[in-house]
Amino acid sequence: MTKFKRTVRTLDFWTLASYFVLFLIITPIIYILFNLFNETSEQTKTLLNSSLKEYFVNSLIIIFFTAIFTTIIGVFLAYFEAFYEFKFRKFFNFALVLPFAVPNYLFAYLYADFFSYSGWLVVWLRQNFGIKLHFDMMNIYGAIFIFTISFYPYVYIILRGFLAKFSMNLIESAKSLGKSNTCIFFRVILPLSKAAIVAGAGLCVMESLNAFGTPNYYGVHVFSTGIYKAWVGYGDINAAIKLAGILLFIVFFLMFVERIFRKPYAVTTSKQKVFKRQKLSKKAQNIVVGLFFIIFFISFLFPMINLSIWLKRSFSDVDWAHIINISANTLLLTVFSTIFIIIISLFLTTISRSQKGKTKELSNALANMGYSIPGSIIAIGMLVIFIWLDKNLSGIYHFFGINKSLFLTLSPIILIFAYVIRFLSLGYNGIEAGLNRCGKSCYEASLSLGYGRLVTFFKVDFSMIKTSIYSAFILIFIEIIKELPLSSLLSAPNFRTLAFEIDRYASDEQLAMTAVPSLIIIIFCFVLLSVFYKLQKKDKF
Known part of the structure; x- marks a missing residue:
């Protein structure tokens, strides 16, 4: 008790104000947790019983394979960019983060259209060579592909920053023992980079759970689309809260697991020797540059080509x-x-x-x-809180001549507060x-x-x-x-x-x-x- 009193006395106005701000920020999350165990209506039970298993399985498959594929691509890119010198390295250093400039749902639309029956390449091959090409992107595998090319820069950037400060003494010590570059990568660099890799992969997983546009357009039923369907489609805020709460527990579990795996080895990452990138052989350089370009082409250049074709088609119809x-x-x-x-x-x-x-x-x-x-959880939390505020402020609205019963809920203010919490x-x-x-x-x-x-x-x-x-x-x-x-x-x-x-x-x-x-x-x-x-x-x- 004495320790508690001493702690309270040390709190000044600004510290208390900061706690108040933080409390406001987590209020939507607290609200969802407190209302998660409310009595469930028959409509909500029916919706959850019919869809919950599918949401869980699809979400699990997506985050598992997205984490694996983004990690493989990100580690490959970061390793060669950090330790080797090759043609166009400086160009790729910037070019490979450009997928961040493209919303993941836009990738989904572009690739779905390209591989559809009316896609420009499919039409050209069919009309000129009689080749009937069709590849269905509108499924869970397509969603994993989209998330992979959208989110791999998280692993790439975080690991690249870590490897830029990697101790060269460790690498030279391994080489003095006669170890090959491949052995050093798997036995030294990869284990010591575990925390950075897991941090990047964790962000990819969270972004995959947050994504709405891609699974919604591809018809893949996951928690984010389920929350939207429950609220917008059925007007069942109770079901939306239940789904948001379940997803919240999944997120907390993933954060716990990530924290366990992120525990790094006790090793310094400060360079103690002048860093010098190794030169690749001509054959190895061609392979590396080729793979770097393929990733850049798939994740940015090719979508931009398709987007320019869309622009040409629609330019005259734009309002x-x-x-x-x-x-x-x-x-x-x-x-x-x-x-x-x-x-x-x-x-x-x-x-x-x-x-x-x-x-x-x-x-x-x-x-x-x-x-x-995920944004869908924050959105549901904000909706129920702002609807409650509007109901309790109706008298004030009437006094000032405001005829809208959901004045705050239907204003940009709710979006601003949601952005604050999310980012x-x-x-x-x-x-x-x-x-x-x-x-x-x-x-x-x-x-x-x-x-x-x-x-x-x-x-x-x-x-x-x-x-x-x-x-x-x-x-x-x-x-x-x-x-x-x-x-x-x-x-x-x-x-x-x-x-x-x-x-x-x-x-x-x-x-x-x-x-x-x-x-x-x-x-x-x-x-x-x-x-x-x-x-x-x-x-x-």
Whole structure:
């Protein structure tokens, strides 16, 4: 009890404020957990009994094979990029992260159309050579393929960053014992890289669970599509909550397993010798470059070729006034949400900087929780909370002459709060990494001179972590502008986003019409990825 009182006395206003903000962020998750065991209606029982097993099995198959394939591709790319010199290495260093600029659901539409009976190559082969080619992408195997080419950069980037700091002494020690490069890879590099590989694969798994557009279009029934079907299709919020709660437990279990496997070996990753990449033989170089190009072609170049064909087909039918309107909506919503997330991240990381032990661990865990939670879970949590707020604020709405009974629920505000919960981790971790690199000496010196935390931040910290803030802004912006699960469930009827519009065209089988809104998203993401790449090189981030 004495220890508890001492802890309470040490809490100042700003620390309490940070806990309040974190509590608001996890409120939708808490709500779902508390309502998971409510009495189940007959309609909900019927829906769950008929579909739950299929959702679970399909989700398990997808995340298992997506994790395996993204790991194989990511490890292969990162290993050769980090340790060997070959033609076009610098080009591939940037080109192989470009799939991040393309929403995974757009990959799904492009490849499904290409391999369909009316795909341009299929038609050309049939008309000119009588070759009847047909490959069905609209199934669970197609979904795994799409997730693999969309999410492998997570493994590639994280492992590449780890290997860039790998101790060369370990490799040279192994070589002095007569070990081959293959043996060193499997016996030294791979085991010591386990934590980085699992971290990347874990992100691929979480993104696969979060994805909505791809399984929905391919007719693969998973939890994200089931939640959408329960709420939008049947209007059964109780079933949606049950499914979201079950998915939440699956996510928590996967996070627990990931944490166990991420425990790294106790080894330094700082280079103690000047790093020099090995040169490949001509034959090996041709094979490596060929494989790198195939991955780049499948995951970016080929989809862009198909997208340009769609653009040519649909250009004359585009309603440019409508496109400009939804582009303005998307840009306004994305910029405002990103700035809001950055401000909250700066506040929380500044407070967390003075925390220690379990208190700091708790703050970090709560701030990072949202990114591991699929958007469909967050959306359902936000819906039930905002509907409850609207019901309780109806008197105030009437007083101010607001005739909408669901004023907040049908406004962009709900999307902004959902984005904050989902993507706070990107801002929090990016800014915290920048603060950790700066150290605490200047910060503590400023406090000892009587300056407050706010003044210290603007006078001392801000100039040292500007690059981290810009980098976090870019990553958050890219994730928000591509986000579909939240947009599909929470977009107001009069405030659509580009992602929602793309999904609407695809649902109406107007795939060519998705070209313009898709290219707007890709251009924004491509430009920002280019800036991010330069910031990384400048800051050695």
